[in-house]
C-alpha cells in the first residue's frame with residue numbers, strides 16, 4: 001500500500017526554543033490522528049534535529065528530517081553537514097533538490113544525483129523535489145523540465161534504491177506565493193511523473209511510489225489536492241509553522 005506522508009519544511013524559521021515548542025505541540029496533537037500507512041515528517045533547521053529526534057517515541061509515525069545535506073560523508077567543506085551526521089543525529093529523511101536550494105545555492109542535477117547517492121548510502125529517505133518555474137509553465141515546457149530533473153538526478157539509481165525515494169512535485173510559482181496549483185494541474189503532473197517512473201522502473205514500483213505536492217498547501221485546499229489519485233500527501237512550508245494548521249492538513253487523510 002502506498003504510504004501517505006505529510007511533511008513540514010520549516011525552512012530557516014524558528015529558534016531552538018520555538019522549534020521545541022512547536023514540535024511538542026505537534027506531537028501532542030498528532031498521535032490520535034494518524035493512521036497506520038501515514039507518516040508525519042518534520043524537517044527543522046539542522047541545529048534542532050537532535051533535540052527534536054530525542055522526543056520521538058520508538059513506535060511513532062512521526063519522523064524528523066533535514067532540509068539538505070552535503071554529498072560527501074566528511075571532509076574540508078566548511079559549514080556543511082553530511083548525511084551520516086544527520087543519521088547520527090536522529091534524522092531519517094532528507095529533502096533533496098528543493099527549488100530554493102536549486103535557485104539560491106546553484107544546486108544542479110549532477111550535485112543532486114550525488115546527494116541522493118549519499119542519502120541512500122546512509123540509509124536515509126530522500127524527499128526529492130522537482131518542479132517548474134512560472135516562465136517554464138507559461139512556455140509550455142513544464143513536462144520537459146520535470147522529466148529532465150527526474151531523469152538527470154535520479155534515474156541512475158537501481159530499482160532497489162529508487163524504491164526508497166519519496167518524490168515531491170513543487171511548482172516553483174506556487175511556493176510561498178499563496179498561488180496553489182489546482183488539484184487538476186497537480187494531478188496531471190503527478191500522473192505524468194508516475195508514468196515516467198513506470199516507463200523506467202516498471203508499473204509496480206511506480207504504483208508504490210509516494211509523490212507529495214508542495215506549494216501553498218493549507219487546511220483549506222489540502223482535501224481537494226490529497227483526494228487526487230496520484231497525490232499521496234504534501235510537503236508543507238508556511239502552514240507547517242502553525243501547529244493547528246499542520247494538524248488540520250494531517251487530518252485530511254482521516255476525513
Ligand SMILES: O=C[C@H](O)COP(=O)(O)O
Pocket residue numbers: 009098170174175176177178214215216217235236237238239
Ligand atoms: O517545502 C515546502 C514548499 O516549498 C512549500 O512551501 P509553502 O507551503 O510555504 O508554499
